Amino acid sequence: MTTRLRIARLGAQGDGVADTTEGPVFIPFTLPGELVTAARQKDRATAMAILEPSPLRVDPPCRHFTECGGCALQHLETQAYLDWKRDKLVHALKARGIEAEISATVPCLPHSRRRVVLSARRTEARMLLGYNRALSHHIIDIEECPIAVPEIVSALSKLKAVASLACNTAQPFHLTVTHTASGLDVAIQGSGKIEEKARMAISDFAIREGLARVTVDGEIIVEPKKPMVLFGDVAVEPPSGAFLQAVASAEAVMAQLVSDHLRRAKKVLDLFAGSGAFTLRLAAKAEVHAVEGDGAALAALDRGFRFASGLKRVTTEKRDLFRRPVRFKELNAFDGVVFDPPRAGAEDQCVQIAKSDVPLVAAVSCNPATLARDLRILIDGGYTLKSVTPIDQFLWSPHVEAVALLEKPRRRR
CATH class of the missing domain: 3.40.50.150 (Vaccinia Virus protein VP39)
Structure with missing residues (x-):
């Protein structure tokens, strides 16, 4: 059902919230004060048109915004955000x-996140690599990412290639990618049993393309250079996939x-x-x-x-x-x-x-x-x-x- 709704505030997850007689309705990618036409399903709705935009609305910097579930508020002016x-x-x-x-x-700042977790899945047509659509398991195959450091963004094709080499499952799996002083540290989880042929192919690829380390389900497949991060003036080699401030x-x-x-x-x-x-x-x-x-x-x-x-x-x-x-x-x-x-x-x-x-x-x-x-x-x-x-x-x-x-x-x- 399509209806007009006035956005009263932002919810805890960044969705616009409209107050109705039946209770609050959450509408992603809308801002307080906006009048929108929305297709409603119970307490959630999808904005079809922004009839009265907020003065705080800005153009999002990423082409994948509203599809990719990684960001919720690229459309909100910086100070208000x-x-x-x-x-x-x-x-x-x-x-x-x-x-x-x-x-x-x-x-x-944009382009500053040194650690990202990407989702991957092999389809009949191609390998997908990116982030899940909001509230969905559908993977948006990304070509850019304004939150990640340039070293990760420029390596998206390499990351897709190494995911393809490791993939031995029809199910989605994950790559935790960390930019370190030695290069990219790639930790793959859930890609299926790693065969010897794939092991050799991943090793050759990582060495040729300058990746610092590739692990699959915690096992080091290849480590041409020990990944290093600096904590102050001290160099540390973090474990594969370990917690690191983003x-x-x-x-x-x-x-x-x-x-x-x-x-x-x-x-x-x-x-x-x-x-x-x-x-x-x-x-x-x-x-x-x-x-x-x-x-x-x-x-x-x-x-x-x-x-x-x-x-x-x-x-x-x-x-x-x-x-x-x-x-x-x-x-x-x-x-x-x-x-x-x-x-x-x-x-x-x-x-x-x-x-x-x-x-x-x-x-x-x-x-x-x-x-x-x-x-x-x-x-x-x-x-x-x-x-x-x-x-x-x-x-x-x-x-x-x-x-x-x-x-x-x-x-x-």
Whole structure:
């Protein structure tokens, strides 16, 4: 059914929301104030025509926008977009009764994302490589991507070729592609059993085309050059497909905020440390104990430290912080703590931090809702929230990163 709808606001995922007598209707790629003609199906609709466009509407920079599900907000003017991301954080904190100083959103430039996850599938006609259409398993075969670094965009044909060589399934599979100082690191998952002939073909192709590493389901097929990323001045070889902050400049901003806050700390605990993005920067001025559940990431961190110079002592511990958080008595040995958990947050760990005497805490999060929950625990435990900085690491998406800085007077013993 086609109907006219007035867009009242943007929803949490970046869709325009129209309020109707039957409830809210979500319409992708529309903006507040717009009058649209839309084909409606229950609580969702597809915009057929923009009858009254918003003055904040701009031309999207990508030809695949509205088809590719990777971006939701290329049509929104930059400052309004950054304000919307900040507002997501404001609303999440207010829902937990938290009033705080929230900075303006740190912007993310186009062509800056060094790590992307692409979907691939072989059809009767060709190999598809790109992103899924929103709310669909249909792959949009991309020719450009304004969020990714130029080194990835210029290699799309190479990536499609290596996907074709690895493909031994009719099902979709994924390529995690990371731009490193040594070249592209390509981690393929779910492409089917790798045969010896394909193994040889992938190796020859990677060497000829200058790829740093290709893995299939965690197995290194070829590694002509060890992939290297810099955490500050320290070179680290991340494990294949391992977590890495998507944008190097965003990581640098987060690390600077954390380092400035913990500058007086002599002993720092880095929880959910990954491969050392914070640890190895903090170690320039403090002893750091890094705790992480992924053994391969922790080993990469340790190797980076051992080959670096001028750092203070770094120790590591493999530990599942969801099952076994660091207890408050252990925490009291440290002057500062930084934690950067997955989207689920660090609820149980924050309960322990709240009981501790650690004077300086830095919380890093990609999920405003779980960050707000965790901050409420810390505030109720006696911490003062000094500042919150939203960071736009995932350009034109509904996701926002944040760094929250907290302090607590240390009790006399």
